[in-house]
Amino acid sequence: MRPSGMHELSFHNLYRHGFVRVAAATPRVALANPEENAARIIEMAKEADAERVALVLFPELCISGYAIDDLLQQDALLGAVRTAIARIVDASASLRPLLLVGAPLMLNDRLYNAALAIQGGRILGIVPKSYLPNYREFYEGRHFTPASGASADCVRLLGDDIPFGSDLIFEAPKLPGFAVHAEICEDVWVPVPPSTAAAFAGATILANLSASNVTIGKSDYRHALCRVHSGRCFAAYLYSAAGIGESTTDLAWDGHAMIYENGTLLAEAERFARTPQLTIADVDVGLLQQERLRHGTFGDCATAHSRDMRRISFDFAPPDDAVLPLNRTVPRFPYVPADTARLDELCFEAYNIQVSGLAQRLEAAHIQRIVIGVSGGLDSTQALLVACQAFDELRLPRENILAYTLPAFATSASTRSNAWDLMRALGVTAHEIDMSPVCRQTLEDIGHPFARGEPVYDITFENVQAGARTATLFRLANFHDAIVLGTGDLSELALGWCTYGVGDHMSHYNVNASVPKTLIQHLIRWVAQTHRFDEAASEVALRVLDTEISPELVPGEADGDAPAQRTEDFVGPYELQDFNLYYTTRHGFAPSKVAFLSLHAWRDVAAGAWPPNFPDTKRNAYELADIRKWLGVFLKRFFQTSQFKRSAVPNGPKVGSGGSLSPRGDWRAPSDASAQVWIKELERSVPLR
Known part of the structure; x- marks a missing residue:
């Protein structure tokens, strides 16, 4: 969601779209030399200010x-x-960011390990450390008083009365969602960190001022703490540990700084660096607010464990740069991880979810046969591979898989060959039924011009073929005591690119129902490369990946094999539409934010920037005009013209956290809603370039 009041900022400015730029600083420390440390802190604060950092x-x-x-x-x-x-406070008057700085403070005759929130020439608040480690190498109890021992919630410092306590949230009214809480080192190592209550009270950015000496394996545990805590709190978690300059009399320091967002690492400092570091990332507070909104149990937990928090406002004006791009990676393929190991794990899980879902359905229905239409394209190939694996695990003969290729007026020789080669290689029962006669008869019965020899290839012409194929599969299932296995994928369902009712929209069970097109091709490649089947089947499966995506319902050149229809010419590039689908349904982002993210992800496709595990994907680049055009197509097709199809989808397993569109699962919406809110927001907020 775009924060209110951000309309005046340029579309190309990250602050307009719910992002906040933050930094974790690791300065070189001068032991027991506050004057020198203040100079170094101010220097890094100025550097952050120049980078348009807010915190x-x-x-x-x-x-x-x-x-x-x-x-x-x-x-x-x-x-x-x-x-x-005092020197740092004076310097902050000319700087934009909120600074969180650690210092020992004698207040009311007690010494505190404290974090000072400084911005705009004043101290906004002071946060004392809640939990003082006094074990092994730590002796903080020797010197400091914990937050629970404070005698007042307001203290006097540098001539001002300043809020004091671990219950402070610092928020900027001019940038809604920018709400910060500070805690100190050990505070996050305890079972219930103070920042948990702050997150319940609306803090989206949780910050930890840490010293944390380094020992073997400790960095992994820090990562685990920050990752899990940020995920459970639906928050960003910033962590900055002491580094170079600290005493090595008995300990060592690595200057470990991290920025996590909702369980995902955005940025990390180089450990053991010999120079100061400023680790910067752009946190999506809009996403964090959406996640809290969608997960009702977060609110329930907040109600059960709420704590009164004090809110301290400060005057932060977002940078008004005409162009301020994101300082974070936006994956081009949100359903498909770029990391090879993670992709392998995802494919393993997705494939086995599909297999186990089908196996359970067959056992529960006491059915030992399936009927499947095999076109020689991506979706039916994946569904057939899943079916064969399920039958193998149930110890049913693959001959019980009744596979049919159903050519009609526009079937190409290449897809027909793919279908036959795949069915033979997998050892299923293979048949071919020419659908042209029954389609021609239907067209003649309804008086369609094609039956009189006129080359009219309208929607009726296309749907007669799609409907005839599915109707035939259902009658075959009746005849053979089988179920029809669906093949359509999540992307087609989102775009309404399926024939409703007795068409490719319908089946008895659909293993691809929640698998997007951009993932289907990786599943096929993974199955082939992990040798789930013999070499012949793997070779055909890999060949299918090079096949043009087409419904093959309109005849092409008389002597050519290329399809006359390219699906992506009508509905847009699937790689772009899957991106739009993910951020629209998974996070509920406004079209302008989806477009901003898409531009950041897709504008530049430089050499070396493409994930190495995407060998067969076209390396497309999209400018804002392309993104705007196809996002408009997506919004109209998704919100206005195809919900009725999603309201009546057959059963199928949810595969990924990106969600499904089943009304029994992740997505419920009225079939007669308007898309105007989304289309107008796109037209009003997204420029042509």
Whole structure:
């Protein structure tokens, strides 16, 4: 969702679309030298400001240094800390970001390990550390008082009364969703971190000022803490640990900084770096708010475990740059991970979900045969591979898979050959039924011009063929005591690219129902490359990947084999439409935000930028005009013209977290809704270039 008040910002500015640029800083620390540390903090704050950052997180006790032991109790040092704080506050008056800085503070005769929130020339609040480690190498209990020991919720510092406590949320009214909570190191290592209550109260960005010395394997545990906590809280989690300059008398430090968003790592500092680092990423607070909205149990848990929090407003004006692109990776294929290992795991799970779903349906229905139409294209190939695996696991003969290729007026020789070669290689019972006579008879019965020899290839001409094929498969299933296995995929259903009722829309069970087109091809390749079947079947399956996507319902050249129809000429590139589908249904983003993300993902397709596990995918690039055009097609087809088809889909297993469109699963919508809200938002908010 776009925050209100952001309309005046340029479409090409990330802040207009619910993003907030944040940074985790790891400065070089000068031990027990607050003056030098203040200078270094200010320098990094200025660097962040130039990068249009809204929030900068510094490490724990970075003004004094963490590993200084009893020097923390020296009046001279504590006085120098206050002087350094005043210097940082003065410098912040000319800077945009909110700064979270760590310092030891003597307040009301007690010493606190504190985080100071500084912005616009003032201290917004002070957050004391809640949990003080006093085990193994840690002796914080020797020096500090925990937050629970505070005697007041407001303290006097540098002549001002300042909110004090672990219950502070810092929020910027001019950038809705930008709400920050700070905690310190050990606070996230306990079972219930203070930031949990802050997330329940609306904080979207949780920040941890840490020292955290390094030991073997500790970085993995830090990752686990930040990843899981950000995911469970539907929040961003920033973590910045002390690095170079800290005392190595007994400990070592790696300067580990991370930025997580809802369980996903956005950016990470180089560990053990010898120079200061500013780790920057753009956090999608709009996404975080959507996730909290969609997961009702988050709100239920917040109600059960709520805690009063104080909200501190600060004046933050988003940068108004005409062009401010994202500093984060947006995957071109949200349904398909670019990492080879993750893709292999995803394909393993998706394929086996399909297989186990079909096997369970056959066992529950006491059915030992299926009927399937095999076109020689992507979807029917994947469905047939799944069927063979399911029959093998049920120890049913593959001859019980009754596979039919059903050529009509526009079937090409290549797809017909693919179908026959695949059926033979897999050892199923293969047949061919020419659908031309029954289609011609139907066209003649309804008085269609084609029956009189006129080359009229309208929607009726196409649907007569699709309907005849499915009707034949259902009658074959009746005749052989079988069920019809559907083959249509999630992308086709989203775009309404299927013939309703007795057409490719309908079956007894559909294993591809929630699998998008961009994933289907990777599943086929994975099945072939992992040798689920013999070499002949794998070779045919890989050949299918090179076949043009076409319904083959309109005749082409008399002597040519290329299809006259290219599906993507009508509904748009599937790689682009799957992108639109994911961000529209999974996250509920406005069209303008979908377009902004799409432009970031698809504008530049440079050498080396394409995932290495996408060898057979065309390396297309799309400019904003293309993105706007096909997003408009998507919005009209998805919201206005095809919901009635999704309201009556057959059973099929949900495969991925990207969702399904079954009304019994992830997506429920009225069939008679209008798409105007989405189309107008697109036209009003997305420029042509």
